[in-house]
Amino acid sequence: MTSDDGPLPAGGLSAWITEVQSAIRGERAADVACGSCTACCTSSQFVHIGPDETDALAHIPRELLFPAPRMPKGHVLLGYDERGHCPMLVDGACSIYEHRPRTCRTYDCRIFPATGIDLDDDDKALIAERARRWRFEVQSDEDHRRHGALRAAAAFLDAHPSSLPPEAAPATTTQRAVMAVEIHDLFLRGADQIADLPTPDVDAIGVELLKRRARQRP
Numbered sequence: 001m002t003s004d005d006g007p008l009p010a011g012g013l014s015a016w017i018t019e020v021q022s023a024i025r026g027e028r029a030a031d032v033a034c035g036s037c038t039a040c041c042t043s044s045q046f047v048h049i050g051p052d053e054t055d056a057l058a059h060i061p062r063e064l065l066f067p068a069p070r071m072p073k074g075h076v077l078l079g080y081d082e083r084g085h086c087p088m089l090v091d092g093a094c095s096i097y098e099h100r101p102r103t104c105r106t107y108d109c110r111i112f113p114a115t116g117i118d119l120d121d122d123d124k125a126l127i128a129e130r131a132r133r134w135r136f137e138v139q140s141d142e143d144h145r146r147h148g149a150l151r152a153a154a155a156f157l158d159a160h161p162s163s164l165p166p167e168a169a170p171a172t173t174t175q176r177a178v179m180a181v182e183i184h185d186l187f188l189r190g191a192d193q194i195a196d197l198p199t200p201d202v203d204a205i206g207v208e209l210l211k212r213r214a215r216q217r218p
Helices: 013-024 054-058 102-106 111-115 122-133 141-159 173-187 202-216
Strands: 008-012 047-049 065-067 076-078 134-137
Touching: 008 013, 013 102, 013 111, 013 134, 013 141, 013 173, 047 102, 111 122, 111 134, 111 141, 111 173, 122 134, 134 141, 141 173, 173 202
Parallel strands: 008 134
Antiparallel strands: 047 076, 065 076
């Protein structure tokens, strides 16, 4: 039995990567063992909602939404209250869980330990605390290669914050972690060992990100 502050099993790394990439593409919801944890709902998070998410939009009061910066018309954000809590969190539970936005369905705090990215924002302390408890199984050669590629992708994004196309560049720590998962395969191509991991150039990464963003648009 796991204590309230002890390690949490995150599963096999390679299997998790496949699942979370599918969630990022909008093909499925993230399968996170949240239990009673509501850290992501109480950490001053802005929730992006796309114009195609008509079910979620129908269940959120319009006055709680505002246009999403740097996004096409129709994309909106759901903010948080004076406590940093999502306004749809009622009595410690999501009041629209079956109708929650795609961002909530795909959120997975395991992206932080997987990529080695730390959340150092004070208002994200609860998420950081939860993230530090996850423990992945990194056993096979494939697990180790992918683990190295995740860390390499995260380091690459950290080193080139202003060199990527503005419409594709990560604006937050969470976006950087998600993007590292998205592009880590670019650091695997042609590599048989961690020491052989290639380093794509900035322009190549930018082109690939724009292609992926275009495929993700509804």
